[in-house]
Amino acid sequence: MWGWSRNITDWNEAQLNLLQSSWRSSTRRTYKVAWNRWLSWCELHRLDPFKPTGSILAKFLADLFLKDHLSYNTILLHKSVVATLCDTEISGGLSSHVLVKHVLKSISLKKPVQHKTIIWDTDILTSFLSIYSFDENNIFSTSRHAAILLLLCSGRRVHDLTLLAVDKHHYMEFDDHIIMWPLFGSKTDNGGFRQSGWKILANSTNKQLDAVYWVKRCVQLLHNRRHEANCSNLFVNLRGQPKAASQTIIAGWIKTLLSEANISAPPGSVRSAVASKSRSDNVSVDEILSRGNWKSGNTFQKFYRREVISPRNNHLRDSFVPVD
DSSP states (O other): OGGGGGGOTTOOHHHHHHHHTTSOHHHHHHHHHHHHHHHHHHHHTTOOTTSOOHHHHHHHHHHHHHTSOOOHHHHHHHHHHHHHHSOTTTHHHHTTOHHHHHHHHHHHHHSOOOOOOEEOOHHHHHHHHHHOOOOTTOHHHHHHHHHHHHHHHHOOOHHHHTTOBOSTTTEEEOSSEEEEOOOSOOTTOBTTBOOOEEEEEOOSSOGGGOHHHHHHHHHHHTHHHHHHHTOOBSOBOSSSSOOBOOHHHHHHHHHHHHHHTTOOSOTTHHHHHHHHHHHHTTOOHHHHHHHTTOSOHHHIIIIIOOEESSOOOOGGGGGEEEEO
16 A cells, blocks of 8 residues: 555555555556655655655645646645555645645646536437447447447446446346346445446337347347356456456447547546536436436536537437436
């Protein structure tokens, strides 16, 4: 745990694993980049990276802005990483140190928050998905098609697709809909809150936009590979040793589809595009938050709501219902 190593030398393996599980692997990867930059800076200035003072942290943040030209939000991340991962006995006071607070205030004034950028219109992708040709017996084509439809229907995170399972406890099939109860592990899941269930309704007007059909097709096509992997996940990797598909693998599928639809955007942008589209169509914020499993309305409004170009009706939204 990097900077915490001095404080947990007498912990056993079970205790260390428990502590490590408090962070998702994606968070640890993000933190590691910032922590390595802090270590390099301390080595250059011959400072102890584990016991910084508030003035040292403030100087580091100033250099991130003046020399590395990092954005304000990235600098905030570095501040949190250093304050969290240095000596645990002093971490609490670093973030609130007067020099740290004033340096951050100065940076925010030098680089004000940029106006929200526009976001691609989900109708562009929906139109492409409704007419493009692919082999429904091909597990790659079918898997990525089902994955993108689930994201467009729900507006949830790519990572949430890794939590969908098809065993009898988490998956129920009906003629005109399916219900899936995600495994524990969403970004918002904790001891008192669980991600709501997914109720996907059939789309009788266009087979290629019928998420129910394509999820059922994935269940069939991946049955043997899922059995080899000894897992119940809806999506399984398609190469090498069978195992549950990771967020990175599924994001790769989404990326190829966006590219084929001439949409220049990362896979994670689907969540923002769906939410922004719903808001432009006058869907209530409460419904958007419920459908997309948003924990905070402020997060949606501040970071994910964007202006949509040429908004039109999006029928895929009608194919999803959050289940309590």
